[in-house]
Amino acid sequence: MTATNPRIVTVRQNILKANDHTAAENRAAFAAAGVRAINLASSPGAGKTALLERTLRDLAGQVSMAVAVGDLATENDAARLRQHGAQAEQIVTGTVCHLDAAMVQGVLPRFDLAGLEVLFLENVGNLVCPSSYDLGEAARAVLISTTEGEDKPLKYPTMFNTADVVVITKMDLADAVGFDRDLCRENIDRARPGVPVIELSSRSGAGLDAWFAFVRGQGA
Template sequence: MSTQPRLVEVRQNVLKQNDLLARSLRERFREAGVRVVSLVSSPGSGKTALLEKMLTLLQSQYHVAALVGDLATENDAARLARSGAAVRQISTGTICHLDAQMIERALEEWKLDELDLLFIENVGNLVCPSSYDLGEDLRLVLLSVTEGEDKPLKYPTIFNTADVCVITKMDLADAVEFEATAAHNNIQSVRPGMGVFEVSAKTGAGMDELLRFLSARIAKSEEV
C-alpha cells in the first residue's frame, strides 16, 4: 500500500442535502396544490410591509399563509398575524438565511392541502439566501427606492437567482429622487428578462398588478 497522497474523484454537490430536501418539498407543495412564493431582500426594504399588504388583500379570495424567518424577534410574525392569515415564525438564531430543513420543520402539523398560497419571508440578507433552494415556485427579490438604483449591480447573484423583482416604497420615490430607468436597466443587466413590479405597500399603488400576477400563478397551479 502506497503512502503517497493520491487524488480520488468524488463529485458531490455540497448543498446536495438541501437540494434534495427542497425537491421533495416542491413535490409536496405541488401535490397539495399550494403555490409557494419566497421573498428576499436586504434588511429594511419592506418585505414585512409588502407581505402584510398581500396577505390582507389576498385573504378574501384565497387561503394564504406565511412562514417568516427572523434572527431573533417574533415582531414580524405578530405584525403579519394581524392580517388574519396563518403565520409561523422561524427563528434562525445566528443563521443568516433559511434552508429547506427549517421550512420542513416549520410546516409540521400544517395541512398544506387547505392552502392556496404560502409565502416564505427570508431573513433580510442579499447574500446568503441565494445559495439555498427552499422548494419555492417563485422567488421575489425586493428593491426599495431608498436603497439606491445600483443595488442589483452590487448583489448580482441574488437578483440573478430571483424570478421577479418588486420595487417597493414607491411613495418615497420622488423624495429620494429615485431614478426608475436606471434601476430597471440595472435589474435587466444582471437578470435579463425579469418581470418588475413597482409598488407602495403603504398607499396600495401598484399592488393590483402584482396580485393579478400572483393570482394568475395560482390559477395555473390549479389547472395542473
C-alpha cells in the same frame, strides 16, 4: 517512517446537494397539496413584511394564504402578520442569516397545506446568503426599495440573478429620495435579463394589482 500514500479522488459534487434534496421534497409536498410557495428575499427594511401585511389584508377571503417567516432572533414579524388573520409561523434561525430547505421542512407540519393556496416564505433580510438556498418554492421574488440605491442589483448579482420577479417597493417615496427609476431597471435587467419588474407601494396601494396577479400565479 510513517509515509502516506495520497490518492486523489475526483468528486464533482454540489456542496449544497443535501439542501437541494430537501428542497425537492418540499417542492413535491407543495405540488401534492396544490400550494404555490413564494420565496421573498430582500435586504433588511426593504418592505417584505409590509408587502405581505398588505397582501394578506387585500386578498383576505379571495386567496387562502399563510406565511413562514425567518428571522435571526425575534418573533416580531410573525406577530405583525397574524394581525391580518392569516397563519404566520416564525422560523428563528439563530445565528444563521438565511432560510434553508430543512428549516422550511421543519415548520411545514404546523400548516394545513391542503387548505392553502399560497404559502409565503419570507426570508431573512439579506441579499447574499438566501440566493444559495433553494427552499422548494415555485417562484422567487426579490424586493428592492426606492430608498436603497439603484446599484443594488449589480452589488448583489446572484440574488437578483435567481429572481423570477423583481419588486421595487416604496414607490410613494421615489420622488422624495430622488430614485432613478430607469437606472434601477437597467441594473435589474443587467443582473437578470428579461426578468419581470413590478413597481408598487404597499402604503398607497399603487401597483399592487400586478403583484397580486403574480401571487396568484398569473404572471407578473
